[in-house]
Amino acid sequence: MTAAKRRAGSSGSSSGSSSSSGSNIGSNGSNDQQSQQQHHQLQHHHQAHQHHQEYQQLLQHPHHHYHQHYSSNGQHNHSATSHPQQYHQRQQQHQQQQHHHHQQHQATLRDCSVKLPLDILWLPKSAMRPAGPDTSPTDCILVVGVSRPKLAVVFLTVMLISLFLTFHVLYDSAVYNIQAAQAVHERHRLSLASSSSALPSASQSGGIMSSSGLAAASPLTSSSNHQPVFVKPVQSSNQLSHPMVFPSSRVHFPKTSRRLPQALIIGVRKCGTRALLEMLYLHPRIQKAGGEVHFFDRDENYLKGLEWYRKKMPHSFRGQITIEKSPSYFVSPEVPERVRAMNASIKLLLIVREPVTRAISDYTQLRSHAATAILPLAEPQNANPNPSPRESSGGGATGAGGAAAAKMPSPLQSQSLLYGKLQSARGYDNALLGGSGAGAKETKATTGPVARRPAGGGGGGGAASMATTTLSPLASAAQMAAKSFEELAIFPNGTVNEAYRPLSISMYHVHLHRWLEVFPREQLLVVNGDRLIEDPVSQLKRIEAFLGIEHRVKSEHFYFNETKGFYCLRYDNGDRCLRETKGRKHPHVDPVVVSRLRKFFAEYNQRFYELVGEDLGWPEE
Numbered sequence: 001m002t003a004a005k006r007r008a009g010s011s012g013s014s015s016g017s018s019s020s021s022g023s024n025i026g027s028n029g030s031n032d033q034q035s036q037q038q039h040h041q042l043q044h045h046h047q048a049h050q051h052h053q054e055y056q057q058l059l060q061h062p063h064h065h066y067h068q069h070y071s072s073n074g075q076h077n078h079s080a081t082s083h084p085q086q087y088h089q090r091q092q093q094h095q096q097q098q099h100h101h102h103q104q105h106q107a108t109l110r111d112c113s114v115k116l117p118l119d120i121l122w123l124p125k126s127a128m129r130p131a132g133p134d135t136s137p138t139d140c141i142l143v144v145g146v147s148r149p150k151l152a153v154v155f156l157t158v159m160l161i162s163l164f165l166t167f168h169v170l171y172d173s174a175v176y177n178i179q180a181a182q183a184v185h186e187r188h189r190l191s192l193a194s195s196s197s198a199l200p201s202a203s204q205s206g207g208i209m210s211s212s213g214l215a216a217a218s219p220l221t222s223s224s225n226h227q228p229v230f231v232k233p234v235q236s237s238n239q240l241s242h243p244m245v246f247p248s249s250r251v252h253f254p255k256t257s258r259r260l261p262q263a264l265i266i267g268v269r270k271c272g273t274r275a276l277l278e279m280l281y282l283h284p285r286i287q288k289a290g291g292e293v294h295f296f297d298r299d300e301n302y303l304k305g306l307e308w309y310r311k312k313m314p315h316s317f318r319g320q321i322t323i324e325k326s327p328s329y330f331v332s333p334e335v336p337e338r339v340r341a342m343n344a345s346i347k348l349l350l351i352v353r354e355p356v357t358r359a360i361s362d363y364t365q366l367r368s369h370a371a372t373a374i375l376p377l378a379e380p381q382n383a384n385p386n387p388s389p390r391e392s393s394g395g396g397a398t399g400a401g402g403a404a405a406a407k408m409p410s411p412l413q414s415q416s417l418l419y420g421k422l423q424s425a426r427g428y429d430n431a432l433l434g435g436s437g438a439g440a441k442e443t444k445a446t447t448g449p450v451a452r453r454p455a456g457g458g459g460g461g462g463a464a465s466m467a468t469t470t471l472s473p474l475a476s477a478a479q480m481a482a483k484s485f486e487e488l489a490i491f492p493n494g495t496v497n498e499a500y501r502p503l504s505i506s507m508y509h510v511h512l513h514r515w516l517e518v519f520p521r522e523q524l525l526v527v528n529g530d531r532l533i534e535d536p537v538s539q540l541k542r543i544e545a546f547l548g549i550e551h552r553v554k555s556e557h558f559y560f561n562e563t564k565g566f567y568c569l570r571y572d573n574g575d576r577c578l579r580e581t582k583g584r585k586h587p588h589v590d591p592v593v594v595s596r597l598r599k600f601f602a603e604y605n606q607r608f609y610e611l612v613g614e615d616l617g618w619p620e621e
């Protein structure tokens, strides 16, 4: 083939120069015709060879049908190469057929084409391998040619970014859902713990109650302030949507963890500390500890360390502020230093109320707790008229039949539980009978019989005359419930019993002084508790500014409940009022006593105004 090709090549060139080589031809006249024939043969051979080459190429050409068709014509062509004209006709025919097949081929290709910025062309697989019996016309391969590289790069970049974002959102969503589920579980656990808290503790405060009366299911729960008192139902899952994808009112950040509080409501007891915390919790940037943790004021808790305290905190998102409230912090001398040791830049909220009203509110709660403690003791057998032998033996409820008894304490167990509560509360509750002075610790859990403390600085008579008596918890509770506020606050000689705890706590300046020795004034905000009752939004606006969070708690979050006489809270998933332990009806107090006490407090109030730099306008008689 190569020799023939070479020859054909040289004959081609010689035919072009036949006139110039005419002498050679002329000199060999006998061979002229033969050489012409040879020349034609060579030409035909050359064309046949070209054809063969095309045929070989076409063998490798993609289309199967085309190859078959060409093969059948190939033979025919060989036999038809004798006449050039015929050959040209056939070549034309062949070209037309080729064109026709090409169009057919194009039609087949169009079926697989994809219109994209990239030039993507679907070709049959057979185009990439020798034709054979096993080739199938349906087999396709994708040939991608980039005709517009810039567009292709943009296209690919967009694709990659979308892929990355999709993955990121899915990942964050999964992480968030796990953490949010944990947070909800924790809230639920706290609310259960709250409802199972069965006994009153005078040293703690109450909480919020569902308006549907959920908390009232346990009569003792309502008076217990020790355990978390949050009875808000667990948030529905639709409020826990992914913050990036479905922003909700409470959720803005994907990760949660328990954080030490960045703000504390340090007191004052009975001034609206619970109302303040629950109202602040309406703000999406606020998380609250469910109950009063008493970390800084109780040595047994403080010794457990900050990690213990942190674990008592709720889950919060980055950027949220965790707040805990324990009103006894305000009056416990060691607390300011301890708080500073944890966080020197912590924000402190102090809610105060007109001191005499606060003292009466305090007395009302103490008396209520005492009465609650006495009632079950008075009728222990009624709790279970048919006790099982195991229960009546007084032993612990164990074993197969003891499961129910383990849940329901026996009368004896109930009694000892109540005694324990009374004893642990004695540091404060005993003050109802004229207890310790302003500087004394508000609460201190101790064991042993309740001992009346001598009334300090108040003179003789009345409550003070009982001070040396040692009383059993029951007797103490009975006395607590029997004494009037007037008897406890004013001695028979007309002097004020300054040591009476509800009064000593109302001497705000004494306690605040200690805090301002440790913290700069700017770190403490004084909230007017009387105004919080009348106009919560105005006070909350001040607090939001103090905490550095946007103003979000508005009037639509509240409605006035005529029955309670207080504003109640409007959450996304329902309305709630504070428990009935908040807003108890105060006993009637002799106006002369009230006036006497107001005069007594006037001087102390002035000192307090000076400390805080604001006149709160409390009446002086």
Ligand SMILES: Nc1ncnc2c1ncn2[C@@H]1O[C@H](COP(=O)(O)OS(=O)(=O)O)[C@@H](OP(=O)(O)O)[C@H]1O
Pocket (backbone or CB within 6 Å): 204, 205, 206, 225, 268, 269, 270, 271, 272, 273, 274, 275, 327, 361, 362, 364, 532, 533, 566, 567, 568, 578, 581, 582, 583, 584
């Ligand atoms: N909205 C609303 N609803 C109900 N009660 C409200 C409200 N706002 C403030 N208050 C007042 O809160 C008082 C109880 O204060 P504290 O929560 O600090 O009490 S405690 O120290 O925690 O026990 C409680 O005191 P008393 O009225 O003496 O019971 C209320 O007057």
